[in-house]
Amino acid sequence: MTIQSDASKERADRRKDRRKRDSQATAWGPGFIIKLILMGAVNALGIYIIFTAFGVGSLTLGIGMILLLIAVNWIYFSRRTLALKYLAPGLVFLLIFQAFTIVYTGYIAFTNYGHQHTLDKSGAINSLLLQNNSKRVEGSPQYPLVVVERDGNIGFAIIDQEGALKVGADEEPFAEVDGTITDNSITEVDGWDILSSSEMGQRQSEIFDLRVLLSDDAEEGAIGTQSGTVGYQFVSTLSYDDASDTMTNTETGEVYAANDETGFFENEDGDRLGVGWRVNVGFDNFREGFSDDRYAQPFLKVLIWNVLFALFSVLTTFLLGMFLAIVMNDERLKGRRFYRTIMLLPYAFPSFMTAFLFAGMMNRNYGFFNEIIGAAIPWLTDPTMAKVSVLLVNLWMGFPYMFLIVTGALQSIPGELTQAAKIDGASTLQVWRNVTLPQLMISLTPLLISSFAFNFNNFNLIYMLNQGGPRMSDASVPVGHTDILISMVYKIAGLTGEALPNYGLAAAMSLVIFLIVGSVSLYSFRKSNSLEGLN
């Protein structure tokens, strides 16, 4: 560290001084002009966004943008925000695309967002009505139909069962008119213009929602169309009453009241209408995820394997990488560059392809490996073997990174240290154990911890290699022996189609995983004193 604590007071003074001279906040000069132009552009964009946001009625976004713009202007035109000037661009993106989505995920964790609750309430009401407002009256005929227009009003022209041409519109029941019918389709209607397909395209919802009464007697029913070419006598079997927030089945008279705790319309017997909406469910998801045996049991197993997987991944890749780095770390070695380049290949090869590739090579009977070895090793199908295979594949993918960083670290170990040890009569092994390794560990520990955190959530490998399989035979949820927490959550959340979607549960579980990984990493960072430079 170049910054020592005893110098801190002096530094503080210097800083204060520096701030006075340093900032270009208002000093006219080329730098300031550039800044002004940049800020002008930012402001222009910001104001444009604010106007559009209010224009489309997105209040939150508009207000958020105003606050953001004020903050950005303050940061870049104030003298007291030197550090923030450097942090701001990254922070803006971080806040919007990471912090916000994490908070939002946290919110989802307390809702029942998932199967049967993917819509909001108005969406659910619309869907229920949509599903039930166009039931064709049983045994009723279908009518060849065209959509017609007069003075901007839409109407239907149909051929009724007697072959008569009739036209009608909203509030205007069908009545016979003159016109031309060719081959059972209407080509002309007196007093009305027939809409072309592309014209219909512009007025779709109007046409879709229109119901024309068959006669003055409303009891006789009404005609609607879904395609603009055929009319049916539709009835609606469900009606929504805004005031009482209830759905009524018009056939049976059954009344379903909205229950904002379960997110369903329910009648007195507790029967529900099929489509529900998202509601807040408090801690239910956490309770389900961690106290329900179906999840809690595999969770523990998966957690243990997850930790082991991350640990062994780091350990094996590190050991191999270090071994190779040490062996290759001799300047007299000819072809060193060639060896190194080839050893980087696995790292350069796109990881999503690696997983597919190995999955193919590890097929028990037909894979490349078993064909070469001439044995039937159940690489991916035996629970224990599958775990070993996952580690082996990860070793292949991960060792070049370790090779690189160890090579770098070795080069930065002062040569005098090892020389001195050798002169003192230490053997190669002793030098390595007592000098090289401790030096390496000092510089590499933070990277190893990051690598642990990365592997802890190494979804691509686990999922693409073997989908987390083989499946645990004793678990009642879709979990496999090589699943790690994140892939287990992915499955349980229904994102693979093996379970019904349950984003609420998935969000709750990811929060908990976050707590685990976060605190483990925080703890180990502190323990390893990697953060000492912070003070």
Next chain:
Amino acid sequence: MPAGKWFRELGFRHIVGVIAVLYSAFPIIYILSAALNPNIKTTLTGANSMFSDVSVENFTELSDTMFWTWLGNTLIIGVATAIGTVLMGAASAYAFSRYRFQGRKMTLMSLMVIQMFPQLLTFVAIFLLLNTLGDVIPALGIDSKIALIAVYWGGALGANTFLMYGFFNSIPIELDEAAKIDGASHTQIYWTIIMPLVIPILAVVGLLSFISAFNDFILSRTILTSQENWTLAVGMNLWVGGNEKNWDWFAAGSIIAALPILLLFLFLQKYIVSGLTGGAVKG
């Protein structure tokens, strides 16, 4: 040098080197042989007899697919992500390294913790967010490459500040002080003195973020919905994800797709080694 000594000092290193090279290369040789095998189509099993038949047919067939479009998208997204990440990450690392401001330690800690959140599982939230944003700013909506880049940039600070922070600390602050005495402003110091010295770590961060954008599957699949906008990870998954497989294209495509990263590696090699460890070691 006598043979025995030669072997102890250097020879065994060659043996290890050759074994390591074989180990590193054999799966890639396998896929290369598959890529050159015109008989590979819906199954890969035929590739077990390696180099039994050689032709470039699979490579030429790629032009009938959207492969080149996807590769282009991947490169655009990867490069944009890398540049943005490097600029934002370096600026923030500089701030953390050179300025002592209120809440500094806490911010640094929160950055580290935030990056531990499995971003994979925020994709529902990301989808909903982009949906809302897209109504106002179409460029940041669903199915926009810019939106995907912006999402990757959101991870710029969390993942890289730490890596860069240590490296920045290893640049003696006396350099800044000296420049200041000569009347340089903080922007001048940052751009003309500090940045040239930290190029190795910039190269590393750029490469790492390029690779992670290159390999990302879930987010790009969520955000890029139309085929013209897909990245390689999304597009090539289509070839082998379903029942009807196209191993021929996949094998040829993965060989080509591996090239940009490999070239970057070779090109940046001298920076990478020092960049990855320099800061940590000297810090």
Next chain:
Amino acid sequence: MRRGIALVAASGLAFGLAACGSDDDTTEETTGTETTDTETTDDGGTETTDDGEAPAGGGSITVWVDDNRLPAFETAAEMYKDATGNDVELVVKENDQMRSEFMTQVPTGEGPDVTFGAHDWLGEFVTNGVVAPVELGDKAGEFNELAVTAFTYEGTNYGVPYAVENLAIFRNADLVDSTPETFDEMIAMGEEAGTEYPFLVQIGDGGDPYTMYPFESSFHGPVFETDGDGNYTDVLNMGGEEGNAFAQWLADNGQNGTGVLDTAITYDVAVDAFKNGQSPYILGGPWMIADFEGMNIAVDPIPSTGDNPAAPFLGVQGGFISATSENKLLATDFLVNYVGSEEVQTELYGIGQRLPALTVSADAAAEDPLMAGFRAAGEEALPMPALPEMGAVWGFWGNTEAQIISGQGEPVATWEKMISDIETEMAK
């Protein structure tokens, strides 16, 4: 100093406003050009679009299709555009992805107007309110009856079918001259043929209950009990004596038994082996036809293993309309009047090699002996169940079968645990 900041901020604002004006103009222009790619006049231009989904002037619908069927739908889209002036924008999606993205995007008003997919997505779509009903009217009678049933959920129709598919036995006619009526006889003939495998069936490590189902149904009949009209009820029919007998059969023919069933045989392996003449028989569907091009093959009904005929599942492909689509009228018109037309169904058949759902087209297609073979093999078929819980059911089902076949656990007990797991899942 404060005043200074204000001044600067104000000048920035001025900058901003000036730039903002021009910004505004350009975007309006670009959106204008984007939306008027259909042949229309300017009168639609002033009508602002709510969400960019329903372009002004003419009409345009967005349709999701999978990669394989894209060419066929391109033809349908062109026909539609020629006839109506309305555009169809085709978006290619991975098959698995279509379902989950439809589920997440439709509720937000995004997503397509129409997605093509398999009928067994229906339950999930309906109970999540993402799909709109379609009245087929008299047209329903022109389709394969089962295909229409498959797209009906609780009495309402929600889609337009275009193709049906089911499993059958592919026979290598150079090796054997017929497919016997029972499984054991077939295996005997296969062994006589002297090839490496008497019979090939894909299983894989996660099991493949869809492919194994014909043998299973031969033991216990349909997967759920059926009501009088042949519709599934939600009473599971896989358990009991017959179910256990099937579990035992799996074990007997599994890796510790005769070895005919083997989880190492994946789709890849099976197809490749059959292609190389390593087996006279393979159980598969029309999607394999392209792989076997140039071979002398025949398609036969599936031999039975138990007392009932070996009835495969019927899978029906069709189009669904988004519940939040602003273009339901055009979407319905496109599906019912174009995708449901003889021309398009025949065209789709030509490209996809699946038996059309429209009877006229199906009859024409069945002139091809292979198609006739699939039709005959599917005579006893019932549609795959479309309950929303099926996703979970397939998972349990496949894994249990894979376990039994690979010789892990006692077959009957394992099977019974699966039944209880599935019942718990369905009761949730």
